[in-house]
Amino acid sequence: xxxxxxxxxxxxxxxxxxxxxxxxxxxxxxxxxxxxxxxxxxxxxxxxxxxxxxxxxxxxxxxxxxxxxxxxxxxxxxxxxxxxxxxxxxxxxxxxxxxxxxxxxxxxxxxxxxxxxxxxxxxxxxxxxxxxxxxxxxxxxxxxxxxxxxxxxxxxxxxxxxxxxxxxxxxxxxxxxxxxxxxxxxxxxxxxxxxxxxxxxxxxxxxxxxxxxxxxxxxxxxxxxxxxxxxxxxxxxxxxxxxxxxxxxxxxxxxxxxxxxxxxxxxxxxxxxxxxxxxxxxxxxxxxxxxxxxxxxxxxxxxxxxxxxxxxxxxxxxxxxxxxxxxxxxxxxxxxxxxxxxxxxxxxxxxxxxxxxxxxxxxxxxxxxxxxxxxxxxxxxxxxxxxxxxxxxxxxxxxxxxxxxxxxxxxxxxxxxxxxxxxxxxxxxxxxxxxxxxxxxxxxxxxxxxxxxxxxxxxxxxxxxxxxxxxxxxxxxxxx
Amino acid sequence: xxxxxxxxxxxxxxxxxxxxxxxxxxxxxxxxxxxxxxxxxxxxxxxxxxxxxxxxxxxxxxxxxxxxxxxxxxxxxxxxxxxxxxxxxxxxxxxxxxxxxxxxxxxxxxxxxxxxxxxxxxxxxxxxxxxxxxxxxxxxxxxxxxxxxxxxxxxxxxxxxxxxxxxxxxxxxxxxxxxxxxxxxxxxxxxxxxxxxxxxxxxxxxxxxxxxxxxxxxxxxxxxxxxxxxxxxxxxxxxxxxxxxxxxxxxxxxxxxxxxx
Ligand SMILES: Nc1ncnc2c1ncn2[C@@H]1O[C@H](COP(=O)(O)OP(=O)(O)OP(=O)(O)O)[C@@H](O)[C@H]1O
Ligand SMILES: [Mg+2]
Numbered sequence: 001x002x003x004x005x006x007x008x009x010x011x012x013x014x015x016x017x018x019x020x021x022x023x024x025x026x027x028x029x030x031x032x033x034x035x036x037x038x039x040x041x042x043x044x045x046x047x048x049x050x051x052x053x054x055x056x057x058x059x060x061x062x063x064x065x066x067x068x069x070x071x072x073x074x075x076x077x078x079x080x081x082x083x084x085x086x087x088x089x090x091x092x093x094x095x096x097x098x099x100x101x102x103x104x105x106x107x108x109x110x111x112x113x114x115x116x117x118x119x120x121x122x123x124x125x126x127x128x129x130x131x132x133x134x135x136x137x138x139x140x141x142x143x144x145x146x147x148x149x150x151x152x153x154x155x156x157x158x159x160x161x162x163x164x165x166x167x168x169x170x171x172x173x174x175x176x177x178x179x180x181x182x183x184x185x186x187x188x189x190x191x192x193x194x195x196x197x198x199x200x201x202x203x204x205x206x207x208x209x210x211x212x213x214x215x216x217x218x219x220x221x222x223x224x225x226x227x228x229x230x231x232x233x234x235x236x237x238x239x240x241x242x243x244x245x246x247x248x249x250x251x252x253x254x255x256x257x258x259x260x261x262x263x264x265x266x267x268x269x270x271x272x273x274x275x276x277x278x279x280x281x282x283x284x285x286x287x288x289x290x291x292x293x294x295x296x297x298x299x300x301x302x303x304x305x306x307x308x309x310x311x312x313x314x315x316x317x318x319x320x321x322x323x324x325x326x327x328x329x330x331x332x333x334x335x336x337x338x339x340x341x342x343x344x345x346x347x348x349x350x351x352x353x354x355x356x357x358x359x360x361x362x363x364x365x366x367x368x369x370x371x372x373x374x375x376x377x378x379x380x381x382x383x384x385x386x387x388x389x390x391x392x393x394x395x396x397x398x399x400x401x402x403x404x405x406x407x408x409x410x411x412x413x414x415x416x417x418x419x420x421x422x423x424x425x426x427x428x429x430x431x432x433x434x435x436x437x438x439x440x441x442x443x444x445x446x447x448x449x450x451x452x453x454x455x456x457x458x459x460x461x462x463x464x465x466x467x468x469x470x471x472x473x474x475x476x477x478x479x480x
Numbered sequence: 481x482x483x484x485x486x487x488x489x490x491x492x493x494x495x496x497x498x499x500x501x502x503x504x505x506x507x508x509x510x511x512x513x514x515x516x517x518x519x520x521x522x523x524x525x526x527x528x529x530x531x532x533x534x535x536x537x538x539x540x541x542x543x544x545x546x547x548x549x550x551x552x553x554x555x556x557x558x559x560x561x562x563x564x565x566x567x568x569x570x571x572x573x574x575x576x577x578x579x580x581x582x583x584x585x586x587x588x589x590x591x592x593x594x595x596x597x598x599x600x601x602x603x604x605x606x607x608x609x610x611x612x613x614x615x616x617x618x619x620x621x622x623x624x625x626x627x628x629x630x631x632x633x634x635x636x637x638x639x640x641x642x643x644x645x646x647x648x649x650x651x652x653x654x655x656x657x658x659x660x661x662x663x664x665x666x667x668x669x670x671x672x673x674x675x676x677x678x679x680x681x682x683x684x685x686x687x688x689x690x691x692x693x694x695x696x697x698x699x700x701x702x703x704x705x706x707x708x709x710x711x712x713x714x715x716x717x718x719x720x721x722x723x724x725x726x727x728x729x730x731x732x733x734x735x736x737x738x739x740x741x
Pocket of ligand 1: 498502526
């Protein structure tokens with residue numbers, strides 16, 4: 001058997017999270033106009049200012065063009081064919097406790113390996129579970145509240161903590177920022193809200209688990225994390241969707257605010273349905289994630305991206321305060337016909353700001369994997385530094401890896417370093433592993449895991465194990 | 481000796497790569513516990529022999545047979561051969577960045593154990609054995625944490641191959657020029673590594689260009705491989721002869737006649 005054949009076989013694996021939950025939903029008719037936005041806002045019981053904010057974004061969006069600069073190719077999305085709201089019927093009366101939550105919903109998460117019953121959960125991780133357009137449950141809220149930490153669905157935060165939301169929402173990713181973020185501002189349905197008060201070290205990992213279930217529904221989630229002065233939080237995000245023949249749209253916005261001396265660590269394991277071998281179905285993942293660092297603050301993005309048919313995502317840091325630090329660690333694996341155009345933007349404004357970018361792109365099958373990154377040194381960024389390392393690993397010879405680093409420096413004292421490598425899983429490496437007794441799949445997954453080590457070590461422990469398992473499953477059948 | 485069952489029997493093997501025939505009527509018989517040295521000029525087919533025996537992709541067997549431990553070796557996949565006890569120490573070991581030596585050793589040992597119906601080795605037992613192996617091949621313990629061959633010097637890579645051999649406890653070890661690129665001390669280490677592993681149920685094929693290795697490892701047989709086949713076999717003294725006279729007297733013209741002289 002040739003290496004290529006082996007890899008191709010290994011890649012033909014099944015998507016494990018591809019089941020559909022049989023849950024009765026209340027779903028809007030497809031279509032988008034101001035009345036749809038009014039209905040969403042009303043469903044959520046939002047104050048008037050929120051509705052106005054949404055409508056303002058919608059009017060901006062109508063004037064915008066869908067971007068086409070990314071190295072991804074997909075048929076034009078018909079935004080009128082998408083439903084903008086879907087929620088399990090049982091969620092209508094807002095269950096007050098877990099006992100009131102539809103057991104089928106709990107089972108869905110259990111099947112995905114996320115038990116929502118607190119006693120069964122991994123100690124030390126609080127979960128907000130978002131199902132289509134609503135948050136189903138948020139665990140450990142009381143315990144967090146004792147520490148002064150607010151962790152709740154954003155729809156609830158809008159009602160309960162309007163001053164905080166009003167003050168920060170849209171300050172990092174403005175309503176006019178880009179096409180998909182404008183759309184998100186208009187129609188976002190749920191997501192998580194986090195506030196860590198001054199000087200508090202969040203006592204547990206916070207996580208949100210996004211699940212798209214309903215057909216022809218877009219998921220537009222919105223996450224806002226505010227870490228007040230000197231506080232610290234680690235936040236994890238996971239995503240899956242059923243296996244469907246139609247493409248589905250996921251357009252999220254995440255905003256992070258790290259006040260002076262605060263630190264936010266944001267980790268993502270993204271495993272949206274990638275579509276089948278021939279590129280049928282799968283999620284279009286168009287995401288805007290951005291954080292702002294005030295003086296001596298630090299934001300660290302770590303992502304492991306294995307899913308989605310098309311990924312368009314650039315978690316970024318605005319290093320506004322002096323001595324602030326931005327980090328971006330990424331593993332993006334594409335196989336089959338997947339396309340990923342992902343990277344980061346580091347905008348250095350403050351003095352002595354530092355950023356590190358380490359990305360590992362793995363392409364197999366007929367997929368395309370691009371790194372696109374911008375490092376911008378503003379005139380004010382005296383002594384700023386960036387280090388970028390982009391490594392690509394090719395499995396087989398029908399896939400592509402591309403690197404698009406953009407560097408803009410307006411300050412002569414700023415230092416920008418960029419390194420890039422492209423390598424292949426070589427016949428020699430596979431042969432060595434097999435000569436030592438490993439089967440080809442195990443051999444490839446070990447080689448790929450080794451390639452990603454620098455990034456995996458940035459993930460929280462449980463997630464690192466998860467991520468390397470996910471990689472192993474994703475690579476099954478891809479040995480060749 | 482002659483009535484013991486052979487561990488490896490290669491009969492009239494014709495094999496090569498990409499249409500190029502390299503082994504041309506290769507014969508070799510190895511009994512359990514024997515140490516065979518194979519010498520011969522560059523390009524004779526020594527490494528090819530190792531690759532063909534271990535089943536490397538791209539190497540095609542045209543005719544002939546290879547029996548290993550009673551089985552038709554040529555029917556087995558690469559990893560099946562490894563799990564059956566065939567080990568190849570590479571002439572040019574490849575790097576696997578980011579995969580620690582220890583991780584790699586564990587995966588290999590477990591693969592071999594699983595194939596033999598044994599349970600995975602415990603981490604503490606593996607660590608114990610790995611530490612002992614490090615000591616034996618004189619590699620600092622820090623090498624266990626480093627990526628497989630990642631940034632190792634030529635000699636360190638060779639020692640690392642030996643370390644894997646020590647942990648995997650194969651039935652047949654093929655060492656392809658494990659002694660080249662080694663300093664004199666290391667040469668002795670390789671020899672000690674081999675000698676310590678010599679046992680009635682482990683055989684060796686040692687490919688080397690240098691007689692001096694054979695000063696430390698007393699081979700039972702020495703073979704000369706030239707142009708794809710064994711042209712002369714003898715005991716350890718043959719190596720000395722080769723050292724002083726080179727290969728030319730074997731290759732040119734009528735080999736038999738020259739040996740006769
Ligand atoms: N991929 C290949 N394609 C064509 N010829 C090859 C290939 N690989 C090896 N050869 C040739 O096969 C012959 C035998 O090579 P091999 O590496 O087995 O020699 P060797 O006896 O190990 O030599 P050395 O002592 O230099 O290690 C050489 O002539 C070599 O050039
Ligand atoms: Mg050789």
